[in-house]
Amino acid sequence: MNENTSLSSAFLDFQTVLATQTDLAITVPGHYAYSQNCVRSSHSSCTNRDNAEPIMASKDEVMPVADWDKTAQQYSDNIARFTALHAADLTGALYHDILSAKTILDVGCGTGAFGLSYVQQFPKGIPGQTLILSDLSPGMVNKTKDVMQQRVPVDFKTKLQYEIEDGAVLEGIQDDSIDVLVSVFGVFLIPDRAKTFNTIQRVLRKPDGVFGASAWTSIECRDSLKNDGFGAGLHDSMETSLKDLTNPFSNKEAPWKQWFNPDTIRSMVVDEAGFGTVAVHRSIHSVMWPSALDLWQLISGSPMSKVTGADQEMAEAAKQSLIDMVNYGDANSPVLVWTASNLVVARGPPSE
Numbered sequence: 361m362n363e364n365t366s367l368s369s370a371f372l373d374f375q376t377v378l379a380t381q382t383d384l385a386i387t388v389p390g391h392y393a394y395s396q397n398c399v400r401s402s403h404s405s406c407t408n409r410d411n412a413e414p415i416m417a418s419k420d421e422v423m424p425v426a427d428w429d430k431t432a433q434q435y436s437d438n439i440a441r442f443t444a445l446h447a448a449d450l451t452g453a454l455y456h457d458i459l460s461a462k463t464i465l466d467v468g469c470g471t472g473a474f475g476l477s478y479v480q481q482f483p484k485g486i487p488g489q490t491l492i493l494s495d496l497s498p499g500m501v502n503k504t505k506d507v508m509q510q511r512v513p514v515d516f517k518t519k520l521q522y523e524i525e526d527g528a529v530l531e532g533i534q535d536d537s538i539d540v541l542v543s544v545f546g547v548f549l550i551p552d553r554a555k556t557f558n559t560i561q562r563v564l565r566k567p568d569g570v571f572g573a574s575a576w577t578s579i580e581c582r583d584s585l586k587n588d589g590f591g592a593g594l595h596d597s598m599e600t601s602l603k604d605l606t607n608p609f610s611n612k613e614a615p616w617k618q619w620f621n622p623d624t625i626r627s628m629v630v631d632e633a634g635f636g637t638v639a640v641h642r643s644i645h646s647v648m649w650p651s652a653l654d655l656w657q658l659i660s661g662s663p664m665s666k667v668t669g670a671d672q673e674m675a676e677a678a679k680q681s682l683i684d685m686v687n688y689g690d691a692n693s694p695v696l697v698w699t700a701s702n703l704v705v706a707r708g709p710p711s712e
Contacts, residue, residue, distance in 0.1 A: 449574075450572055465541045473544045489518045494524070527543070534563070582596055591697045601681035601682035622702060
């Protein structure tokens with residue numbers, strides 16, 4: 361198994377693990393972020409190191425809709441604390457596009473990461489603008505609606521809509537009707553990439569529609585970040601500590617690994633999706649957890665984790681490995697961990 365495949369298993373574990381836990385108090389003291397702004401035109405060269413041909417996945421490789429429905433509250437309590445930070449960065453990258461848009465569509469809204477970021481960035485809303493928040497899971501859409509109603513003022517200028525939609529189809533969205541299509545850790549998980557790209561192009565207005573998305577990734581400077589005090593990489597720590605445990609769900613070949621590499625993303629979004637240019641920004645955020653032991657309990661408690669059903673002795677060894685990695689063997693003191701994402705902004709048709 362190569363590095364990208366291994367990391368992809370950890371990233372799916374991360375997304376499902378944090379979505380299936382009981383409440384855990386987590387504070388977010390701040391963040392560190394940097395950007396690599398890389399723009400590639402349709403005529404520029406790009407080395408595709410990850411073989412970016414479309415990959416299909418069977419239904420059992422994707423978390424069922426019913427499971428997302430059941431875990432909406434836990435997702436909101438846990439993983440939303442990570443996704444909110446990256447959503448804010450994506451909103452910033454799309455700031456001027458959002459200001460000038462008539463209609464914005466959020467695909468895979470989850471529990472409202474982009475919607476809440478939008479409200480934070482535009483607290484009064486934008487007159488004449490419509491924001492559609494959509495997800496395949498009714499439970500996620502309902503949770504987004506709940507949290508948005510708690511945050512949005514009565515006189516909010518933006519019209520809000522909530523829709524149950526399959527991101528690969530968007531059956532209820534008209535052709536050429538969306539100015540900005542955004543997806544915070546949603547589109548990259550859809551197995552049928554070709555169908556999804558075709559759908560995105562169908563609903564975006566021509567020729568100025570904009571596609572913005574975030575996808576989990578890892579970075580090569582992770583050891584330097586840890587040494588400089590930004591904490592351990594959560595995805596890498598999970599993958600290393602759990603590497604000797606087996607779980608059929610986690611070990612499947614994952615189509616979303618294609619989104620880890622910025623060069624591969626540029627190739628996909630230009631050559632496959634048909635956009636003229638694409639910028640890939642890398643975002644990193646550190647989050648403080650109560651303790652390494654709390655982090656392990658979060659990971660090990662998920663029914664989709666490699667820990668579930670594992671040999672007790674091996675699970676204990678994995679637990680100690682994680683504690684060693686993230687907090688130098690200290691199980692009970694607060695621990696800082698970081699997550700990284702690729703923020704993708706694509707626009708315009710290819711140049712003639």
